[in-house]
Amino acid sequence: MLKIFNTITRLKETFIPIKKNIVNMYVCGVTVYNYCHIGHGRTFVIFDMIFRYFRHLGYKTKYVRNITDIDDKIINVVKKNNETIEKFTNRMIKNMQNDFSLLNILSPDFEPKVSECINEIIKIINKLLKNNHAYIQNNGDVMFSVDSYKNYGKLSNQFLKKLKVGKRIKVNKEKKNPLDFVLWKKTLPSEKFSWKSPWGQGRPGWHIECTTISSIKFGNKLDIHGGGIDLLFPHHENENSQFNCLKKRSKINYWIHSGMVILNNKKMSKSLNNFILLKDLLSTYDGESLRYFLMSTHYRRPLSYCENNIKKSALSLKSLYNSLRNTKIEKKNYYFQNEYSIAFEEAMQDDFNTPKALSVLHAISKKINMLKNQNKFKEVKKFSNLLRKLGKVLGFFSYDPEDFLRKKSKMKSKEEINSLIKERNIARKLKMWKLSDNIREKLFKFGIILEDHKLFTTWRKK
Ligand SMILES: [Zn+2]
Numbered sequence: 001m002l003k004i005f006n007t008i009t010r011l012k013e014t015f016i017p018i019k020k021n022i023v024n025m026y027v028c029g030v031t032v033y034n035y036c037h038i039g040h041g042r043t044f045v046i047f048d049m050i051f052r053y054f055r056h057l058g059y060k061t062k063y064v065r066n067i068t069d070i071d072d073k074i075i076n077v078v079k080k081n082n083e084t085i086e087k088f089t090n091r092m093i094k095n096m097q098n099d100f101s102l103l104n105i106l107s108p109d110f111e112p113k114v115s116e117c118i119n120e121i122i123k124i125i126n127k128l129l130k131n132n133h134a135y136i137q138n139n140g141d142v143m144f145s146v147d148s149y150k151n152y153g154k155l156s157n158q159f160l161k162k163l164k165v166g167k168r169i170k171v172n173k174e175k176k177n178p179l180d181f182v183l184w185k186k187t188l189p190s191e192k193f194s195w196k197s198p199w200g201q202g203r204p205g206w207h208i209e210c211t212t213i214s215s216i217k218f219g220n221k222l223d224i225h226g227g228g229i230d231l232l233f234p235h236h237e238n239e240n241s242q243f244n245c246l247k248k249r250s251k252i253n254y255w256i257h258s259g260m261v262i263l264n265n266k267k268m269s270k271s272l273n274n275f276i277l278l279k280d281l282l283s284t285y286d287g288e289s290l291r292y293f294l295m296s297t298h299y300r301r302p303l304s305y306c307e308n309n310i311k312k313s314a315l316s317l318k319s320l321y322n323s324l325r326n327t328k329i330e331k332k333n334y335y336f337q338n339e340y341s342i343a344f345e346e347a348m349q350d351d352f353n354t355p356k357a358l359s360v361l362h363a364i365s366k367k368i369n370m371l372k373n374q375n376k377f378k379e380v381k382k383f384s385n386l387l388r389k390l391g392k393v394l395g396f397f398s399y400d401p402e403d404f405l406r407k408k409s410k411m412k413s414k415e416e417i418n419s420l421i422k423e424r425n426i427a428r429k430l431k432m433w434k435l436s437d438n439i440r441e442k443l444f445k446f447g448i449i450l451e452d453h454k455l456f457t458t459w460r461k462k
Contacts, residue, residue, distance in 0.1 A: 001014050001015075001349060002014070002015040002057070002348075002349045003015070003349060003350055003351055004224075004254055004256060004351055004352075005256070005300060005351050006253075006254045006255060006256075007155065007232065007255040007256070007257050008154065008155050008240075008252075008254075008255045010157070012351055013254070015254065016253075017059070017223055018221050018223055018253065021058065021059055021060055022059060022060045022061075022062070022223075023054045023059045023060070023061045023062070023223050023224065024062045024064075024217075024218045024221075024222055024223045024224065025047070025050070025051065025054075025061065025062070025063045025064070025223060025224040025225075025226065026064045026065070026210070026213070026214040026217070026218065026222060026224070026225050026226070027043075027044075027047045027063070027064075027065045027108075027225075027226040027227055028065075028066065028210055028226075028227040028228075028231055028235065028236075029065040029066045029067050029068065029111070030067060030068065030096055031068040031071050031073065031074070032067060032068065032069055032074065032089050032092035032093055032096060033071060033073040033074045033077050033092070034077070034092070035092070035095050035096075035099075035277045035278065035279050036095070036096050036099050036100075036277070036278045036279075037268060037269075037275035037276055037277050037278060038261050038268060038275070038276050038277075038278060038281060038294075038305060039228065039260060039261045039267075039268045039269065039275065040096075040099075040278065041099070041103060041278050041281075041290065041294055042228075042258060042259075042260075042261050042294045042303060043227065043228040043258050044100060044103070044105050045103055045105060045291050045294045045295060045395070046258040046294070046295070046299045046352075047063075047065075047226050047256075047258070048103075048104070048105040048106055048395060049295060049299075049352065049354060049394055049395060050224075050226070050256070050352060051063050051106065051108075052106070052392075052393055052394070052395055053348055053352065053393060056393045061109070062109055062110075062217070062218070063108040063109050063110075064108055064109065064110045064111070064213060064214065064217045064218075065108040065110075065111050066111070066112060066113075066114060066209060066210055066213050067089075067093060067096075067111060067112070067113045067114065068114055068206065068209065069085075069089040069093070069113045069114055069115050070114050070115055070193060070203055070204065070209075071206065074088070074089060075193055085192070085193050089113075093113075095279065098279075099278040099279055099282060101287075102282050102286075102287035102461075103278075103282075103287045103290060103291050103294075104287060104288060104291055104395040104396070104398055105395075106395075110217060112213055114204070114209045114213075117209065117212055117213060117216070118195045118204065120212050120213075120216050121204045121208055121209060121212045122184075122197050122198070123212075124208060124211060124212045124215065124242075124246065125142055125183045125184055125197075125204075125208060126198070127246055128144065128183065128242065128245060128246070129142065131245060131246075132145075132148060133145055133148045133149065133242075133245040134183055135176065136199060137174045137175070138174050139174060139186065140186035140199060140200055140202075141182050141184065141185055141186050141202075142182070142183045142184035142199055143175060143176075143180045143181065143182055143183065144180055144181050144182075144183050144207075144208075144238065144241065144242060145176055145177065145180055146177050146179045146180055146181075146241065147176060147177050148245065149241045149244065149245050151241070151244070152179070152237070152241050153237065154240075155232070155236055155237050155240045155255060156232045156233035156234075156236065156237045158233060158237070179234075181205060181207060181234065181238055182205040183204070183205050183207075183208045183242075184197060184199055184202050184203075184204055184205065184208075185202050185203055185204070185205060186199065186200055186201070186202045187201055187202045187203060188201070189201045206235065207234070207235055207238040207239050207242060208242060210235075210239050211239050211242040211243050211246070214239075214243065215243065215246060220243075220246060220247040220249065220250035220251070221250070221251055221253075222243070222251070222252045222253065223253050223254060224252075224253070224254045224255075224256055225239070225240075225252045225254070225255050225256070226255075226256040226257070226258070227257060227258075228257065228258055228260065229257040229258065229259055229260060229300075230260055230267065230269065231257075232257060236255065236257075240252060240255075257300065258299045258300065259297075259298075259299065259300050259301050259302045259303060260302050260303075261302070261303050261304075261305055262302050262303065262304045262305065263275070263276065263304075263305045268305065276305060278290075279460075281310070282460065282461065283459075283460050283461060285310055285314060286314070286404075286407070286461060288317055288395075288396055288398065288399070288404075289310065289313050289314035289317050289318075290310065290313075291395060291396070292313040292314070292316060292317045292358070292396070293309060293310045293313035293314075295354040295355075295358065295394065296309070296313055296354070296355055296358065297355060298351075298352075298353060298354065298355055299352055299354065300351075316358075316362070317396065318404075318405065319362070319365060320361055320362070320365050320387070320391065320396070320397075321397070321399070321401045321404045321405055322365075322401070322405065323365040323366075323368040323369050323372075323384070323387070324368075324384055324387060324388065324397070324401040325401045325402065325405070327368070327380060327381065327384035327385075327401075328381070329385075329388065330381070330385045335386070335389050336382070336386065338386075340360055340363060340364050340367075340383075340386060340390075341386060341390065343356075343360045343363075344357050344360040344361075344390050344393075347359075347360060348393075354394065357390075357394065358394070360390070361387060361390060361391055361394075364383055364386055364387045364390070365387060367383055368380055368383045368384055368387065371383065407446075407447045407462075417443065417448055417459055420439055420442070420443060421439075421450065421457050421459065423439060424436050424439040424440065424450075424457070425457065427439065443459070444462070447461055447462040448460075448461065448462065449461070449462055
């Protein structure tokens with residue numbers, strides 16, 4: 001039986017879905033105002049692992065993740081770089097998708113941009129106004145009233161009294177309670193990124209977007225809501241309140257939070273300017289090795305960023321691939337029960353214990369190597385299939401072992417790559433297209449993808 005640590009009860013609970021064999025999961029997505037950093041990598045690799053594990057258990061999954069493309073930070077960046085908001089956010093979304101696909105993160109079933117959901121957001125705010133959970137402030141902003149929800153503070157385990165005297169909360173005399181938060185922010189009619197609403201021109205607050213998207217997709221009951229632990233307060237506290245105030249008996253059953261990535265003993269975050277970008281790491285390490293590193297610590301614990309540990313993860317993954325060399329993929333997706341598969345399931349059923357599950361993969365790999373030495377090829381086939389099957393549950397082995405190992409050993413040095421790019425640029429200037437194409441293909445064979453920009457060329461690993 002699958003046990004999950006539920007943030008709202010602070011207990012490891014047996015997972016019981018609302019509908020038999022179906023799992024509904026909502027995870028807060030990225031605010032696309034910059035490139036994604038390794039903290040995003042961890043959150044979305046973790047929820048991808050959870051998503052894959054449910055599928056492995058035979059559940060029909062419905063996974064929804066939003067893209068926050070309306071935000072003051074986005075507006076501020078765009079003001080500085082003279083790009084339109086749509087062009088800028090689309091570029092950032094492409095970069096995000098690129099990073100995520102290199103990390104073998106599967107696309108969710110539904111991934112709307114907030115800017116596509118404005119009408120629905122307005123409807124939801126209207127509902128909260130009608131239910132007396134919201135009010136309009138003198139300045140025209142629509143606010144959620146935290147006093148209207150008796151369990152406010154329950155999810156993040158913060159008591160209202162304690163919060164009220166908190167120094168971090170600015171006192172705004174127009175608010176009924178200093179913790180009330182904005183659902184619809186009034187803007188000037190001339191402001192570019194704003195929409196018409198019954199309360200005048202404006203744009204939605206951050207928390208209401210997730211509640212809107214999760215309630216359109218799932219109604220008033222949701223199995224799992226996930227996100228990074230840094231979102232617990234105020235974002236998830238506010239989301240939980242809004243969701244529960246929409247209808248009687250609304251409920252989010254399990255709240256799952258992944259731990260933060262720590263850099264130099266501090267939280268890694270874009271807003272603190274203390275972060276390492278995924279795209280930079282992915283130009284040095286392959287995505288599966290990085291994925292391994294992100295899963296090597298239990299998902300709820302903080303993960304210290306350490307380049308040495310990424311290197312160790314890359315070697316560990318390489319050793320798994322090594323034992324799969326010269327073994328064929330069985331077409332029939334068979335799965336047999338033995339001490340290894342049982343240990344793997346036990347680890348995963350215990351609140352997704354990936355470090356333990358990874359150690360089971362290594363035990364199978366050791367077994368395969370031993371069987372190979374004993375020339376027991378039938379057994380090799382059986383266990384290599386098991387290793388493949390279980391590794392795939394965690395999102396590994398998307399490469400053929402030979403390709404993966406060759407790619408690592410034959411990868412050109414940065415100097416070699418740059419000198420080939422220079423050579424190709426000269427060929428392009430001289431309109432020697434065939435030579436330029438040959439160089440591109442040559443690099444592609446070494447796992448290097450070239451990206452031509454207006455005035456220069458960059459490269460990344462395949
Ligand atoms: Zn959210």
